[in-house]
Amino acid sequence: MIDVLYFAWVRERIGLPREKVETGAATVADLIDELRGREDRYAAAFADISALRVALDQELSSFDAPLSGVREVAFFPPMTGG
């Protein structure tokens, strides 16, 4: 069971800020494939991976990163701070 968090337009498109996901996905990309298959709103949010960033346990990571031992995955658009 991992916590999956969504921010900004990813959160709006999926319609919730966080959820617990039961998954056997080996990598971030595998998890995205699983989520995409759930419902249209997930497919819409994950349609273009190049428009997304991912953090694993609050550290920026990459889509091919393994999920083993990870407790929290967050998906969001490129950051616009400052």
Add this chain to the structure above:
Amino acid sequence: MRVAVQPALFDPGAELTAFTAGVRGAGAVVSFTGLVRDEGGSLSGMEIEHYPGMTEKAIAGMVEEAVARWTLSDALVIHRYGPLKPGEAIMMVATAAPHRGDAFAAAEFLMDYLKSRAPFWKKETGAGGGAWVAAKDADEEALKRW
């Protein structure tokens, strides 16, 4: 070193005065304050979302890196989230160093990293509703100089 991530308004002048008063052994203080633009009156405000926990860690990491790269006496980062109005301060960075070169460089480094590596997302609100601000290629490009 102080990092504050907060919804509350802050007074950049008062913060700079307090920061400068608390610095020991510095010969230079540089500060930057980012404001909400009004875009010619078309913008009614801004909403900033962030990732609690990661935001504080990411900024602390940037400050640590700045301290490792330049000779700094002190550094301050304040960044707001939540609803903001045009003209209000969004964030500020201040650095103090024995010499101005290090203070300027570290402040610019922190600014560039806050823009693209701190988990904040800006949404502009106006008459036509809200629109997420898109990240600029130039901001990502700016990181390469460090």
